[in-house]
Amino acid sequence: MQKIFAGRAIIDCQEQASVTLTVESGLITGISESSRPGDADVVLEDGILIPGLIDLQVNGYQGVNFSHADENEWRRAAHCLPETGVTAFAAAFVTASIQDLAESLRHCNAAMNTPPRGGQARLLGAHLEGPFLSPAHPGAHDVTLFCDPEPARIRPLLDAALAGTLAIITLAPERTFALEAIKQFVSAGTLVCLGHTDATADQTMAAIDAGARCVTHLYNAQRPFHHRDPGIIGQSLTDPRISFSLVLDDHHLSHQAAAMAFGLAADRLVLVTDAVAAAGMPPGQYQLGGRTIHTAPNRPPTSADGAFAGSTLRLDHALANAVRLGLPLPEAVAAATTRPAELLARHDLGRIEVGARADLVWLDQHLTTNATWVGGELVFSKSLIRKDGP
Incomplete structure (x- = not known):
């Protein structure tokens, strides 16, 4: 058993002062208000304690490209992510052939079932972003591999996704067979997201009716908003049944677009990074799926044709950016913790x-990660944590 005292914490989407958590066997077993640290084993007088961050779209990290990662690379990425405050994540795979995506699902399943060696973020499953996307908005994906979600293409993916490995799939709802596919994926326990799409508002509504529950990186790689043709953006911002993710890296969308999303639907916002292998690494050439991407200082990764290819964003920085752009801290925390977990x-x-x-994160005054716990185990710390503070 250990006790953690925090001078500030976000609990139940509200900021609270002076709380002590009791942790036993990896679980929170007690929460009490206390003005003094008392017999706490860890004392966090400054900063703020929040739940562990959950990223639903991570293509890679620290040089690791999940599409072609071996066992050691899976471990390395999961070991490094807690330095960004991430305690749980979904591994994203971009468009590839059905056979290659099925193989990626098998590798993800193996990684999920490999006993951790300590200090790792939790792997929640795979996020397939493709191949059932629209050629009108391909982004950095290989458009030659796009296809309709016919039953014969869905079955190999579901067969490869043992024990709930396929956590999330992003697809374009206007494709032939899409509505039937949404229902089939939902029945299999997969979260269906809409993205890389030219869907109208009506097509988006039909997909939501069929069971879709989120929009992937709202505004990006989708039909633009128009006052007489609101498309997926207008429908998702005004439909309370669906959430949406944003990549808040100061490149993927303007501050005004972020403010509009905050103002209309802050309670349905989910923060993601869409991080690629270049995240946490120096500028250079890296791989996204099977394609080469390029990074330069103060720019997002791009493909050979200049399209954005994911990001190098950290999720704690996305949270800080949300607050800087006007989102209240408890809402920003919920967007990176409670809401992705609920989805x-x-x-x-x-x-x-x-x-x-x-799963806990201690943020400093700049909302950057100071320390991270996974299942009560301290897995990252910028400085020594001890009873009298850092």
């Missing part, structure tokens, strides 16, 4: 409450 029906994650897993 995956992981009610044991993304919250500080009795019975939840003790």
Whole structure:
């Protein structure tokens, strides 16, 4: 058993002062208000304690490209992510052949079932971004591999996704067979997101009716908003049934677009990074799926034709950017913790409450990660954590 005292914490989407958490066997077993640290084992007088961050779209990190990662690379990326405050993540795979995506799902399943060696973020499953996307908005994807989600193409993916490996799929709802595919994926326990799409508002509404519950990186790689043709953007910002993710890296969308999303639907916002292998690495050439991408200082990664190819964003920095752009801190925290957990029906994650897993992040005054715990284990710390503070 250990006790963690925090001078400030976000609990149940509200900021609270002076709380002590009791952690036993990887779970939070007690939360009490206390003005003094008392017999706490860890004392966090400054900064703020929040639930562990959850990223639903990570293509890679620290040089690792999940599409072609071996066992050691899976471990390395999962070991490095807690330095960004991420305690749980979905590994994203961009468009490839059905056979290659099925193989990626098998590798992801193996990584999920490999016993951790300590200090790793939780792998929640795979996020397939493609190949059922629109050629009108391909982004950095290989448009020659786009196809319709016919039953014969879905079955190999579901067969390869053992034990819930396929956590998320992003598809374009206007493709032939898309509505039937959405229902089939939802029945299999997969979160269906809409993205890389030219869908109208009506097509978006039909996909939501069929069970889609999120839009992938809203505004990017999708039909633009028009006052007489609101498309997927207008429908998702005004439809309370669907959430949406944003990549807040100061490149993927303007401050005004972010403010519009905050003002219309802050309670449905989910922060993601769409991070690629270049994240946490110096500028240069890296791989996204099977394609070469390029990074330069103060620019997002790009493909050979100049299209944005994911990001090098950290999720704690995305949270800080959201606050800088006007989102209240408790809302920003929820967008990176509670809401992604709820989308995956992981009610044991993304919250500080009795019975939840003790995945925690201590942020400094700039909202950058100072320390991270996964299941009560300290897996990252900028400085020594001890009873009298850092």
